[in-house]
Amino acid sequence: MQSTNSSTPAKTDDWSPVLIKIAKDRDRVAFGKLFDHFAPKIKSYGMMLRSQHTSPQMAEELVQDVMLKVWLKAHCFDVSKASASTWIFTIARNCRTDFIRKANRTDTELSADDLWPMAEEEGPYTSLHQRRIEKNIHSAVAQLPPEQADVLKRIYIEGKSHSEVAAATGLPLGTVKSRVRLAVGKLRTLL
Known part of the structure; x- marks a missing residue:
């Protein structure tokens, strides 16, 4: 049974007027409703097709990136070309592709511990070298x-x-x- 609440669209295609309202009026309440509806779907989409670069954090970041672009580019939405959900998921697909490309470029995550040698890893040559440096100083x-x-x-x-x-x-x-x-x-x- 569908909700009779007129403030929330019942069908996905009914989000087009909401998106148009966001574009024209920069309506934050309407955007909040749009966000509440699409954010879980975009997160699920981000977790779909699991790859080595897909994580819950990446999916959350995808949601934020997509919804920010929806807010900033709402004026570009054309109801004659696509429904709101199609338009939003096109943005989501493009953002997800960008995330995966970026992850492939930086395959290795580095931390400060990777850059600085650990004290317990010092061998006799390392301590000899350190003593020479200290003597010179x-x-x-x-x-x-x-x-x-x-x-x-x-x-x-x-x-x-x-x-x-x-x-x-x-x-x-x-x-x-x-x-x-x-x-x-x-x-x-x-x-």
């Missing part, structure tokens, strides 16, 4: 003027801010920043 810092080395140690080793170093040393903030800049510049040439 300490040697270079030892060649800095004492006031620059002091400011660098407070900021980079003790983790203090420029303002905290200025307050602790009684130096103007600009002097602290200048010493850091000069020290870093000299370290670049030494390393």
Whole structure:
């Protein structure tokens, strides 16, 4: 038995007037009804034809992308060419194809853990290399003027801010920043 509520179209083809109203009046209430009706159908469509790139998250993203395009392009809908549901599902098909293409281009998802080596993966050569780098850095810092080395140690080793170093040393903030800049510049040439 079909609903007698006149605010919700009973048949899919009856969505055309709603879509036209959205295009003309930018009616958010009408769009909400359209969204509530089509979102679950688009999500199901997104999950159909399971592929390696189809996931519930991708289906949700598809719904959002399609419905945003429906809102933005509602003025392009022509009732003489297609029903509202046909027009919306054409957008859904095109968006789904775009999602799959994009997924094929970026087959591998990377995380920060993939880019930075784990501490437990360090072998004897890695720790030897790390010790050499540390030795070179300490040697270079030892060649800095004492006031620059002091400011660098407070900021980079003790983790203090420029303002905290200025307050602790009684130096103007600009002097602290200048010493850091000069020290870093000299370290670049030494390393």
